[in-house]
Amino acid sequence: MLMRKTAALLLLSLPLALTRPARAQAPVHYNVALPNAVHHEARVTVTFREVPAGPLQVRMARSSPGRYALHEFAKNVYDVTATDSRGRTLTITKPDPSGWDVSGHDGTVTFTYTLFGDRTDGTYVGIDARHAHLNTPATLAYAQSLAQRPAEVQFAGLPAAWKVATQLQPDAAGTTFTAPHLQYLFDSPISLGEQQMRVWQEGGRTIEIMALHDGTSAELDTYTAQTKKIVREAAAVFGGMPTFDFGRYTFIANYLPQTNSDGMEHRNSTSVTSARPLRGAGLLDNLGTVSHEFFHAWNVERLRPQDLEPFDFSRANMSSNLWFAEGFTQYYGELLQRRAGVYATDSMYCAEALSGLVGAMTLSPGAARFSPVHMSQQAPFVDAAAAIDPNNRANTYLSYYYIGGANALALDLELRQRYKTDLDTYMRALWQQFGSQQQNYAPTRPYTIPDLRRVLGEVARDTAFAGRFFRQHILGHQRPDYPKLLAPAGLLVRPLRPGQASLAARLSFNPTDSTATLGATTIGSPLYQAGLDRDDVLLRLDGQRLTSGRSLPELLGKHRPGDVVQAEVRTRTGVRTVPVTLAEEPGLEVVTYEQAKMPVSKAQRKFRAAWLGSRAR
Template identity: 40%
Template sequence: MKKLPLMLAYAALSICAAFAQPAPKPIYYTVSFLNAAHHEAEITLTIPKAPTGIIDLRMSRSSPGRYATHEFGKNVYNVKAFDPDGTPLLINQVEGDHYEIAEHGEAVKVSYTLFANWTDGTYASVDASHAHLNMPAVFLFINNLGQEKREIRVEFNDLDKYGWKVASQLKHEGVNVYSAPNFQYLMDSPTELSAYKTSSWEVANPDGKKQKINLTIHSADDQSTIDAFGKMVQKVTLEEQAVFGELPAYDYGQYTFLEDIYPSNSGDGMEHRNSTCIVDASEKVAGNEIGLLGTFSHEFFHAWNVERIRPKTLEPFNFTHANISNELWFAEGFTQYYGELILTRAGFYTSDEYTRVVGGLVNAILNTPGAAKYSAVEMSRKAVFTDAGVSIDPNNYLNNFTSYYTYGGAIALALDLKLRSDFNLTLDDYMRAVWLERGKKMKPYTVADLQDELAKLTKDAKFATDFFKRFVNGTDKNDYNALLVKAGLIMRKAQPGKAWIGLSSASIRGRSGQVQATGSTGLTLIGNSLMGSPIYNAGIDAGDVILTADGKKITDPASFNQVINNKKPGDKVQVTYRNRAGDHEATITLTENPAFEIITFEKAGMQPNAAQLAFRNNWLSSKIK
């Protein structure tokens, strides 16, 4: 070893000493359930080496997998702060979800009560049967710079009292203590405390490495039902593994489905890095297996697409405000497409059943005002308002928003069929290429990156540029009829010759019984009328009360529908209606229902040729080798 000059040696020793400094002790939470019957949890946050200056404490306003804001701070109260010896500290509530501690010692403890009574993928719920914990809805966190990198440990108390076990992607450290390497990981780790049942299996990657997948279900089912359902879920996971060629490398070698089933639940599915939270409002699994599988298929696909194939706009995820993204048409929309396609490949849908799914995608992109006016990228950016966003005032989403789930799903459908017919490639090939170049390397992407990957795969930059310019960044629509014919599928009007006014049953309600004492009758529009529909073109909209149609008194939906059902496209209906501006008359010119349906040649009484059958089979058949 070469001798160092004296001053350089001292400097080197100083650097070594700096690196040798022990990492600060973990931030520590304890969660207790002294009043679970009334949906409360008592939480303490211990900061062993508190940041100097003002400690900035916050509740999250957003949650992984959710893009709109949610005011989690409203359910936190009795917030107090102490020194380690129990001496109270002054804690100032700056905003509803924001607290500050200005004067404190080296260690600080904060305690508070959490109210939790909403079981879904975004919020939290506590009762005597379980504690369903989505972490952003549970934990007050330190927002000071640098604190997000500290290890975090969480202790769950009272498990024996309620007979609960812990299901989580957090690392088990012993007894009832679990850890996260940093703040982002904690917030991405939903946890279920309950007497759940488990079914587990091992899956091997092509390199021979085995990983474990756990199905945990809190429901009224017996173990045999859970085991049987586990075999169904396993078929889905294997089909998705076949798309990408491998499973991701899960932390600690495990992936966990956290499912809670109970009639009062709010149905939801929420993806996370090594787990997914699935909530359903059914009575139990038994008898509802196929209906449940769609959520499992969608959320497990996210283990690749979103959790690792990650939009740059979501990195890092910000918990203090909404996270706007340009890429949800791909992150959610392509996942939506595969979620249903996988069920077909796994044998849970027939071809005829799958055509109904395809019909939904086609109608979403061809028959909604939002898709006609705005691009998939623009619709993705609307997620900050529409992704379970909470508001009490009316909106015009019917006419200015098409879900990026179905919008993106329709784009995925078209791209898959184009790749198959024009390039002898598939969307599986594209997803695998994006996985290997982006997801596996954890390189976040932009829309332009996705275009580049398509150009490389097809070796046709002109095609990729045109596809993204027209169908992703623009509002052009693919020729779905021409694409679907290649698979022996027909796209046709769902109700040819059927008169259509542009109202659904959800848009109207009868008023006669509601305000009968005042003598008021009629049918009230409770939602906006659909842009371009006959009733919209007649100037009738939300809040208007239809009184008569063709001289007949209208008292309920049935009496109005009876008038319309006796008409044909092109017929006119004379209506009188009332609003705050007074009584009015209007002429509504009916049109043909614009909705499409997709059916197989066979169902239409036609015989597909060998090429069409081969195309369909290659598209919809199992990919498990």
């Protein structure tokens, strides 16, 4: 009798409770336990209180901030139960693959499930006996109807030596971590384990590294010292540090052997993951991710496109602006490493950064056909998206990282040569107009493509130039003249392997029968021109069988570009022999005039230093 009366009073009070602002209502509470971590399982309990009458729709996200394809995180959820405030089992129905409807509750729903995860990166969940790396949309169920409520996360039964690395706000005891609403919660990765920590102040902000790695403290110190330089160079581009929401920014770093290479940007943190250690080539590779992701603290997190605001966790999110959000960040991620001295020389920067951008943009058939805007819109199909059918992306696609980065390079050089300004000035102007003002953990004024074009005209003081650049290179697919643009810096674009004959194709050697299977052939390549395509099998070339994987380069080494050789092939229409005209091995490189043993003028040295030299003070 008393229990029924209490329940009735609770139900009467609910309409009054729900008139309060969402942030004043009962927070959504998460408890995460790892009782079976060795088998990659977590047990997650979500408690929803002050729930309105009617079924509660509980969902797992289908996408994740910074990722644009569907990932269907519900596929790793099972053993689902739900109870009310008195522990009574509630009815659960399954309306769609990503969700559950819970009915019969008394204003409280305790929703519990097992989560499997064994991929440590910025998108998924990696759990084992040594650590747990949790991308929150892949970990935590949610109710969209309660999305504006605060959330709090607790962890149960963690080993004593484990620490929590996250941008979520800890309480005084460091046991409960809070978010103001669902958007912030799902933008906040969490790493659990025996973290090694480094902390410093930069521009009045606290920067911290929380790292899991197998190396030495000295290696982490070297990594930290280089990261500090990158942080300063990034701040110099924009004229200062962002205002981090809780006064700190966290590099959540996971460099354990079971880790997958990735980097994922967040408002006040980044998840950087790799199996490569913090030494040798691994250090350089990992710092490249650090540089790219920290630049995102401005570009895409606060300086944000309108078509990604707010992020929708229930669908794939398409943007026309990833050429800028990711591509310009790709350019700066490499440039900041040169300015910070991570790339110790100009020639190293050319080899590691410029050669890739210029080569991809110049040689990609896709870049000759489609615009950066189009490439951005393809992200839901290519950004870690899964599909089993073949595609023609070898001829239709160039990543928005590369096509955007290559256009950023061209724009920077053109601004410096023709307008006595630079891309840094453009980025600062955009930041001041669209990024510096934030409200409710989001930009007050996200940008559009017309905004980007208008500000370029203001910076260059030439609106006709801005209109032409966007028309030709962003909305269109005209490729920049890189040899002309790079010459004032004393940099040369040249063939990577001049005079070397090639089929310009990927072939897989088949040792069982001394043949080779073709991959996708690209437009204009010798095999494409000869009418050959993927899965065709090369039986003989120039009358000879391939006896090993080395046979083809040895055979081609006897020829020059332009030579015609006979190829005996097995295609879907049968065995035939076709003539193939060999081409020069595709590939370009950017080198300094010094490397090419060409004279370098004082003006060229000055131009290069102004472009690649440090901006930090």
